[in-house]
Amino acid sequence: MQPDSSTALDDKGLDLTELDLKIVSLISIGKHPTSGRARRAEQDGRAVELGMVLAEATGDKQNLTVIHAGDSQLEAQQAALRSYAGMGLGAVRVLQMRDSADAINPLSEYLYKHAPDIILTGVHAESGESSGMVPYLLGEALGWPVVPRIANIVSIKNGVAEILQALPRGQRRALAVRLPFIASVDNAAPAPRQSAFGPASRALMDQKVSQSDVDGVRNAWSELPARKRPKRLKVVKAKTGAARLKAATAKPQGAGGKVMKEQSAAEQAQAIFDLLLEEGVLR
């Protein structure tokens, strides 16, 4: 059995020195779930971490470009963006635009022009609509495949990357995808390294003003703090009081499963085995 697959990359020591790999990590400004303060977003931090590991494997840290499309004028926004740079980046590229503007057009224009090999994003943003559509819209605009929720990139050979995708219940799936591609990085990916304040404040904020239309659709929406959702009540639909009482007091009983009493141990084991196979838990 394989050890924890999220560390597989470190074990093998990914070597991409022959490849001229250009990686882009897209970052957004996160929002702390309790205090609501701007921060380094969890998943975007992981995207930067994965990008840095890949860039270090190619031997040149400059192969990773970190891009933020949006507003960066406020001090809190600056600080959040710099905390990505504090992970050891020389610069953060900012496609400066108003907060209400749509980020897809300037991003896809930029990415089309610079043609990276791998684009890494988070799954959902921590603020705004948080719809998780950015990788898909970029994939559609650029015509590249989208790999959702990856946990790691295992190898890149002959223009094909082997990727571990995170599945629910701690499972992993291996995928092969041809470069270039876009991937969103799941929480199962290695945690981002610590951000250091010094390098963060020395990092270059490479700002570029870009034009984008105001997101008109969104202006028509109203946004409020989340209301608590009503809990679903278990309503017993019974015609008579006796039936309701029975439903409320009866012990939960299975529909009466199959019982094998007389059969030999071998037959019983076969029955278990068949059920496990049918359910697909035996792989």
Added chain:
Amino acid sequence: MSDTHYSDVLRRDPRAERIARNRLHPLHTTASSGGQVAEIRGPSGLLRKNPHTLGFIGPNGIKRIDRLKGNAIATNSRRGTTNTQVTLLPLHQVAEAAFTLVVVPDMVGGRLTAHDKDVLGQAHQLARAIEADIGAKGAVMLVAFGVCKEENFDKAGVDRLLLLDSVEYQGYCPEQQMAALLQVEARFAPQYWLFPDSVHGGSDLGSRLAARLGIRPAVHVWQVNTDTTICRGAGGSTDITRATPRLLMLSQECANPIDESRHEVLPVVLKSTPIISLLLEDKGQVSVDPNAIPLAEAEFILSAGNGIKNWDQFHTAAQALGATEGASRVVVDDGYMPRFRQVGASGTWVTARVYLAVGISGAIQHMQGIGQCEKVITINTDAGCDMVKRADLSLIGDSEAVLQELLKLVKVFRQQSHQGQNNVKISEKTGVKKDTNEEAENAA
């Protein structure tokens, strides 16, 4: 005593008798006559009495006629009947669908999940609202991909079923699925597309389709009607109220599942299977150390109870099966297993799809912990224990012997699948080009 004897016992209905006695009671006429009228005025104007409906059967089976002019009328007493009626739910039929709503479920393990059923319930709510608007009936269509083991599509609210279970749709194949969905879009032009907003693939597929169709979807939706939608934004911390788009990704418990009607489940077929070249290739699931997965999340748990004597064999079995280990409280208290492996009220509430309980009696504290498990299998020497009542498959016998046999079977299975992997080379599916859109349109 036999059952038939019981059904012969006369049963009195004191309430009905009371109503029959009380002429002012609103139900008096129906109750006293027992459906038939005892006295009617004949055509010639004479009062006619029907002696068969007169009176009632007394407690000892003798017919009694009440001469007190209704002051002590009782009903024809009801005989105890033991026929258990299975009420058939009314069938919801849509002969000619004026519009279609498409639901694309997760179908984890080939069955509709609770989430899928909620989404189907929501689809029907939307359909009813549109029907009220336009005055014509619409159908809810389910597009199911891959293996399908579900038997109760009718009770979940599926009017039309498009089942795509050929080889191309097995495993992870979002591009292939997209091509099929585009065909559905071209042919049915659904009023709404509904996806479960889940990590099981619903939100992935929904996002892909939204990007392709150029729709701005509503995600994390928890309240919808035909005009407005409320969805969670900013990582669940805000509620966004917006106009309802054509493509929705719905949260869990967005609506109640269908439970009071049956549906037709009419099969729908696509004209042709779109063949596309794939950029993503599924290489299958990777084996992950099952004991590294948190118990609460594990999909397959092999759980040990007081009936386990051979612990080495148990651990070997867990490893061979690739199952996460669990335990009952007794074996944890006895020190055979660590505390974090305990399943139950004072341990972990597990959500496994398959729970294999070996030598566990099924105390209520343990049963609480496995309430959410789908399939429970048990090996126990005692056929009368509570675990057997709960289990879908129970094997009565010594756990050591059964595990021994099971280990043998798994060993053979592993060897075969190893050989299989060496023989078959899986490289057909790799493709380079991406013109899915065009090809799908040509095919449609």
